[in-house]
């Protein structure tokens with residue numbers, strides 16, 4: 001609970017209109033893309049870095065928890081007030097401050113929506129590569145704090161690979177700058193990268209500088225259907241191993257294809273057990289050759305059908321199944337748990353087999369959607385949170401899934417983060433000493449543990 005006098009102090013910083021505490025406001029910010037709900041004490045919507053700094057000074061003095069929040073689309077529960085406190089939302093800080101084609105970079109406020117940035121920089125024939133499937137709503141601040149990836153990650157990497165510099169307000173209210181517009185800098189510890197993926201636990205980012213790349217002039221989009229899931233998974237590893245670097249290499253299994261078809265998304269051959277969506281980009285001449293090579297490759301490895309788009313409209317329609325997938329799966333049962341197990345690409349077919357085995361063993365409906373080209377799987381568990389017995393079976397299946405993932409040299413999260421969804425698995429991936437180092441880092445930044453204290457540490 002926040003005392004009336006402290007609430008008044010916050011109101012005087014941001015103005016009455018931007019301190020929200022009606023029951024409707026609290027309920028609206030009580031959940032994110034993950035499942036559990038926690039009621040915050042208030043929501044503050046600051047309009048400047050200086051306001052954020054003043055808010056944090058008061059919160060630090062009063063030891064009030066602060067939870068930064070972009071669009072709330074994270075699927076790991078890292079923007080909810082698990083231990084109570086105030087949510088700070090960034091939708092007023094949504095300006096693209098600079099686009100510098102000469103430096104191939106842009107400076108933005110944290111509340112800029114990813115797709116808005118993509119659209120803006122495209123006018124300069126530039127591209128910001130990280131493209132989470134949530135790009136039409138998720139913010140650059142949220143993307144950086146979770147080190148978001150996306151379908152283009154196979155070729156272009158993740159948010160971290162484009163992050164150049166930050167302005168950060170520390171829990172004490174002090175402001176620090178890290179990095180800048182230079183492409184190379186080896187000065188001191190890399191605080192910019194430390195902030196990336198820190199899930200709102202170390203500081204609040206108020207300005208973000210990211211690198212841009214030239215917008216590729218051409219692309220080829222292909223869809224290949226396989227009657228054997230294993231053949232599809234092995235084709236992924238084979239394409240990656242052949243030296244072709246696709247922009248996108250997505251896999252959808254039969255369970256998800258059925259759901260998409262029932263949702264009215266598209267029709268697929270009855271024999272199809274898996275779909276691969278593959279895209280390459282670059283100069284028109286090289287893209288054409290790579291497209292042909294991939295088509296041949298898929299056919300040689302058992303594809304029963306390969307379609308290559310010859311117009312942008314055809315490419316768009318090949319993307320339709322992938323775009324519909326999340327919405328379609330979410331419509332099947334009251335809830336859908338989206339997992340994020342990630343393994344070395346070579347182990348892809350093994351981990352997919354394991355997921356099929358777990359679905360069978362624990363009588364669960366699990367579909368597989370994967371950014372397969374970088375080994376990042378999203379097992380989609382269709383469920384009902386109210387069914388306690390089923391939830392217990394899901395817990396057991398997840399215990400097994402993450403034990404196997406780590407044993408294969410994989411990681412708990414390829415892009416969605418740990419949050420409250422996976423904190424219980426941290427000791428599978430990290431030794432106690434490694435976790436202690438993380439706790440120590442947190443303490444240096446945030447000695448009073450006010451920033452997102454319920455999250456992964």
Ligand SMILES: Cc1cc2nc3c(=O)[nH]c(=O)nc-3n(C[C@H](O)[C@H](O)[C@H](O)COP(=O)(O)OP(=O)(O)OC[C@H]3O[C@@H](n4cnc5c(N)ncnc54)[C@H](O)[C@@H]3O)c2cc1C
Pocket residue numbers: 032033067068069070071072073074075078079090110131132133134137138139140141142143144145146147148149150151198199200201203204205206326415416452
């Ligand atoms: C349909 C769907 C598809 C998705 N697809 C992808 C995908 O392809 N790839 C992917 O990586 N993720 C994906 N996600 C997950 C999610 O969209 C991303 O993690 C995204 O980066 C979250 O951005 P957000 O603005 O919603 O941030 P939020 O969910 O609001 O917050 C995320 C984290 O960032 C912190 N944070 C936010 N702003 C700041 C700030 N200014 N300073 C400090 N910390 C801050 C929060 O405290 C929290 O820990 C998907 C989610 C959905 C619902």
